[in-house]
Amino acid sequence: MRVLLVKPRSSAAHFGLAPFFRTEPLGLEYISAALGASGHQVRIVDMSFERRTMARLIKSFQPEMVGISCVHILDAAATLQLAGEIKRMDPAIFVAVGGHAAASYPKAFEQSRGIDAICTGEGEGTMPALCDALAQRRPVEDVPSLLLPTGDGRFAATGKAREWLDLDHALCPDRAAVEAYRKNYVCLNYMPVWTLETTRGCRHHCKFCSVWQFYKGSCRYHAARNVRADFEQTGKNVFVIDDLFWSNPARSEELCRELLASGERKNWMLVQSRVDLVSESADLLRLWRPLARNFDIFFGFESPTRKGLDSLHKGTDVSKTLDAIRVARECGFGVTGNFIVDPDFSEEDFAELWEFIETHKLYRSGFTILTPLPGTRYFEQSKAQLEVLDWNQYDLHHLLWKPRLPVERFFELYCETWRRTVLNAGGRKKWWQWLRNVDLRHIGHMARILARAQQLMDPRAYLAECTLPKDSQ
Numbered sequence: 001m002r003v004l005l006v007k008p009r010s011s012a013a014h015f016g017l018a019p020f021f022r023t024e025p026l027g028l029e030y031i032s033a034a035l036g037a038s039g040h041q042v043r044i045v046d047m048s049f050e051r052r053t054m055a056r057l058i059k060s061f062q063p064e065m066v067g068i069s070c071v072h073i074l075d076a077a078a079t080l081q082l083a084g085e086i087k088r089m090d091p092a093i094f095v096a097v098g099g100h101a102a103a104s105y106p107k108a109f110e111q112s113r114g115i116d117a118i119c120t121g122e123g124e125g126t127m128p129a130l131c132d133a134l135a136q137r138r139p140v141e142d143v144p145s146l147l148l149p150t151g152d153g154r155f156a157a158t159g160k161a162r163e164w165l166d167l168d169h170a171l172c173p174d175r176a177a178v179e180a181y182r183k184n185y186v187c188l189n190y191m192p193v194w195t196l197e198t199t200r201g202c203r204h205h206c207k208f209c210s211v212w213q214f215y216k217g218s219c220r221y222h223a224a225r226n227v228r229a230d231f232e233q234t235g236k237n238v239f240v241i242d243d244l245f246w247s248n249p250a251r252s253e254e255l256c257r258e259l260l261a262s263g264e265r266k267n268w269m270l271v272q273s274r275v276d277l278v279s280e281s282a283d284l285l286r287l288w289r290p291l292a293r294n295f296d297i298f299f300g301f302e303s304p305t306r307k308g309l310d311s312l313h314k315g316t317d318v319s320k321t322l323d324a325i326r327v328a329r330e331c332g333f334g335v336t337g338n339f340i341v342d343p344d345f346s347e348e349d350f351a352e353l354w355e356f357i358e359t360h361k362l363y364r365s366g367f368t369i370l371t372p373l374p375g376t377r378y379f380e381q382s383k384a385q386l387e388v389l390d391w392n393q394y395d396l397h398h399l400l401w402k403p404r405l406p407v408e409r410f411f412e413l414y415c416e417t418w419r420r421t422v423l424n425a426g427g428r429k430k431w432w433q434w435l436r437n438v439d440l441r442h443i444g445h446m447a448r449i450l451a452r453a454q455q456l457m458d459p460r461a462y463l464a465e466c467t468l469p470k471d472s473q
């Protein structure tokens with residue numbers, strides 16, 4: 001079959017660090033590799049950077065199947081819009097939707113027109129099975145891990161769900177399929193950037209996270225030799241998107257030795273991890289450090305207090321946070337991370353957060369507003385409280401219910417929190433310091449995203465989008 005795989009253009013990527021992180025559709029690259037191996041003909045389009053309209057793409061490639069990836073619930077509206085547009089153009093095209101958000105919360109797509117199937121599992125297994133069934137005119141009802149429309153606006157599951165893939169045998173992602181977009185993929189001031197996966201899933205149970213709930217607490221690892229092959233395919237700046245790096249010290253050491261043996265070294269690497277893991281893994285960190293000239297760790301710091309960590313079910317302690325910061329810095333890693341701002345914050349809670357940032361020099365942190373993500377238990381438990389059900393506001397930078405402080409005051413203090421970071425171009429890190437390390441040809445782009453980031457510190461930007469009643473009204 002001719003299969004077009006589409007990453008929709010996100011309509012809601014202006015707050016937070018989103019303008020600083022624009023990455024490739026890695027999930028679609030894995031699916032493309034699997035479909036290619038099954039004899040299907042595949043193209044990937046990234047609508048964030050594609051100049052051609054969907055109509056032109058359909059006309060030129062003439063796909064029999066379009067697969068749309070909805071990784072973030074923020075992309076639900078764009079996904080629905082694309083599905084409808086494709087069906088209107090050619091009702092014979094089979095439209096499948098998959099990706100973390102669609103699979104975790106398919107309800108967001110009920111009443112849709114244009115979706116023929118929602119895939120609730122990993123696309124490497126399901127897409128080839130679905131395309132084979134369609135090509136051989138076998139019933140799609142026999143393909144596991146699908147939801148099919150029932151005709152009354154709902155979806156019903158096909159047979160038994162497919163088992164999680166054995167990643168040991170996963171093919172490397174089809175990097176070539178997105179090469180045309182490569183120059184657009186950036187993280188902070190590093191460009192172009194490649195993303196890499198070594199592990200899938202997480203065993204921890206943080207209240208706000210949808211990953212462990214989706215993968216049912218499982219954690220699987222790619223074979224070291226395959227990661228090495230992929231590492232050698234990627235360029236000089238690499239964001240490892242694993243939810244939890246260093247989660248299995250023995251596997252991680254084996255993988256690191258394999259990568260060191262390859263001789264390939266990067267300019268920049270970024271990994272995401274937990275403070276308790278890093279605080280206990282100094283030797284492992286030292287082993288990894290030579291793989292990149294600049295090596296950053298993104299921590300889920302979440303809260304500066306034990307009470308805050310407990311309320312988020314983080315299962316760690318502030319002393320571990322401090323140990324991790326020390327270990328990471330001693331081993332030569334850059335320390336970055338995220339704190340969660342609870343709508344229940346008082347003036348004192350904000351002050352406590354600022355003091356923590358100042359004392360431990362955590363100026364490269366981001367701040368998100370506590371958000372129950374669809375597909376989590378927390379979302380189901382919060383339904384009575386949620387006043388906003390517009391998915392465009394689920395970017396972790398909108399208030400979804402009335403905070404303890406007046407709305408205006410909450411955003412004033414939230415913006416003051418962002419002002420304490422390196423993103424404040426009038427503050428800690430000046431424009432020219434950001435631009436100093438950027439290639440001449442990328443200076444314009446970097447200046448534009450820095451300018452956009454300044455709205456993170458402007459309460460008016462948040463208030464303009466806030467649909468909750470303001471206290472001044």
Ligand code: B12
Pocket residue numbers: 010012013014015016017018021022023024025026027028030031066067068069070071072073074075096097098099100101103104119121122123124126127197201208209210211241242243368373374375394395396
């Ligand atoms: C990398 C990443 C990003 C990248 C962008 C990735 C991208 N290409 O869009 C960046 C850093 C920009 C990012 C930003 C954000 N992210 Co993000 N991100 C991730 C992360 C860590 C990995 C995603 C990934 O590449 N996985 C690896 C690939 C191989 O897996 P995959 O994409 O899921 O694809 C597989 C399946 O889903 C399926 N599949 C995928 N597409 C399709 C299509 C079809 C047709 C089929 C059949 C199957 C299928 O098959 C694939 C192969 O198995 C996930 C965590 C996670 N584990 O999912 C969070 C995650 C998706 N992000 C999340 C969030 C909240 C955000 C932010 C809001 C955070 C913020 N503070 O600003 C922003 C919003 C960005 C925006 N759109 O505006 C949440 C989403 C929750 C939700 N339900 O919406 C997640 C789940 C993290 C979490 N802990 O809860 N993110």
